[in-house]
Amino acid sequence: MTLEAYTNPDFTWPKKLLFYAAALLGVILCDLILWGWSRVRGGRDDEDHFTDLLNRFYELVISATSVMSFACAYVVLNHVYTLYRGSADSEFMEWFLYVWENWKDFALLLLICLSCIANTVLDRLIIPLRGITREEIGVIRMLGMFYAIIALVCFNVIGDASEYSPVMMYYLGLMVGRFVYFDASFRDFLQAMKNMFLNLPMLLMGLTLAGLLSFMGFSMEFLLERNYYIVGVFYTHLFLLAAVFVIHICQLIYFRIRRR
Numbered sequence: 254m255t256l257e258a259y260t261n262p263d264f265t266w267p268k269k270l271l272f273y274a275a276a277l278l279g280v281i282l283c284d285l286i287l288w289g290w291s292r293v294r295g296g297r298d299d300e301d302h303f304t305d306l307l308n309r310f311y312e313l314v315i316s317a318t319s320v321m322s323f324a325c326a327y328v329v330l331n332h333v334y335t336l337y338r339g340s341a342d343s344e345f346m347e348w349f350l351y352v353w354e355n356w357k358d359f360a361l362l363l364l365i366c367l368s369c370i371a372n373t374v375l376d377r378l379i380i381p382l383r384g385i386t387r388e389e390i391g392v393i394r395m396l397g398m399f400y401a402i403i404a405l406v407c408f409n410v411i412g413d414a415s416e417y418s419p420v421m422m423y424y425l426g427l428m429v430g431r432f433v434y435f436d437a438s439f440r441d442f443l444q445a446m447k448n449m450f451l452n453l454p455m456l457l458m459g460l461t462l463a464g465l466l467s468f469m470g471f472s473m474e475f476l477l478e479r480n481y482y483i484v485g486v487f488y489t490h491l492f493l494l495a496a497v498f499v500i501h502i503c504q505l506i507y508f509r510i511r512r513r
Contacts, residue, residue, distance in 0.1 A: 259329060259480050259484050260480075261474070261475065261476065261477050261480075263474065264475050264476075268473075268475055269475075272466075272469075272470060272475050272492055273492055273495065273496065275466060275469060276466060276489075276492040276493050276495070276496040277496045277499070277500070279462045279465070279466055279493070279496070280314075280462070280493065280496045280497055280500055281500065283310060283458055283462055284307065284310075284500065286458065287303065287306040287307060287310060288303055290306060291303040291306055304384060304508075305384065305385070305389075306455075307501075307504070308382045308383075308384060308385040308389075309385065309389060309393055309452065309455055310455055310458070310459070311376075311380060311382060311497050311501060312376055312382060312385060312389070312390060312393040312394075313393050313396060313397060313400070313455055313456065313459045314459065314490070314493055314494060314497050315372060315375045315376045315380060315494065315497070316372055316393055316394045316396070316397030316400075317397045317400045317401065317459060317463070317490060318375075318487075318490040318491065318493070318494045319368045319369070319371050319372035319375065319397070320368055320372075320397050320398055320400070320401040320424070321401055321404070321483070321486065321487045321490050322368050322371065322487060323364045323365055323367070323368040323420070324401055324404075324405065324417070324420045324483055324487075325483050325484055325487040326364050327361060327364060327419070327420050328417070328420075328481055328483050328484070329484070330353065330360075331353075332481075333349070334349070334350060334353045334354070337349075337350060338350060338354075361419065361420075361423060365423065365427075372394065372397075375494070376390070379498065380494075380497060380498050380501050382501075388448070392448040392449060392452055393452065393455075395449065396449065396452055396455070396456050398424045398427055399424075399449075399456065400456060400459060400460060401420075401424055402421055402424050402425065403460060404460075404463075404483075404486060405417040405420060405421050405483075406421070408481075408482050408483055411482065417483075462493070463486065463489055463490060463493065466489050466492070466493065467482075467485060467486050467489045470485060470488070470489055471485060476488060476489070
């Protein structure tokens with residue numbers, strides 16, 4: 254098993270630039286929708302409200318990419334295990350097969366922790382989101398798990414051969430833990446539900462953007478169905494993340510110049 258098994262050699266740099274341009278255009282259109290939303294809502298300073306919406310949308314892209322990385326890693330590792338089970342050709346592969354067969358749950362837990370670390374690094378260092386509160390981050394990250402569950406359900410419906418049930422159960426468990434914890438009151442539960450409901454339009458916009466871009470990628474054969482849909486969708490999120498990075502940096506420069 255090599256890396257080429259999960260990539261498309263025909264996805265050349267000109268095609269990657271075209272796909273990236275589509276991702277940039279999609280993020281810009283979403284930003285314009287959020288700008289219009291902030292203008293229609295009124296009652297608050299438009300620029301502050303617009304910045305808050307942008308931060309939440311970018312946090313959703315970061316969170317979705319992080320949780321999709323965990324799901325994608327699980328699918329790839331499980332596929333490698335299925336191919337090499339009983340026929341390891343190296344000491345490393347023997348060690349991997351042993352760990353995956355006997356300590357799979359702990360391996361999945363480690364992958365979840367790594368995805369959370371990646372999320373924090375992205376939204377604190379790579380794409381620094383200033384002004385977003387810890388409560389908003391918690392709500393958006395919870396939506397990111399819901400985002401991944403919806404995507405995995407879609408993969409099962411369209412007939413992807415991979416097995417996503419363990420990943421969905423992990424995400425469901427994390428979501429339930431976010432809603433219901435030991436010292437939570439009914440008021441806390443209602444507040445969490447309210448915050449999630451208020452951000453559902455953001456979730457739908459993110460799913461629509463990623464879905465349309467993924468459809469473009471598969472239709473133009475930039476992404477391959479034989480690599481599992483989730484691998485292609487994860488590539489799509491990497492392009493979206495790169496687009497958010499460039500646009501966010503440009504916006505920070507623009508706002509800084511305006512303040513001066």
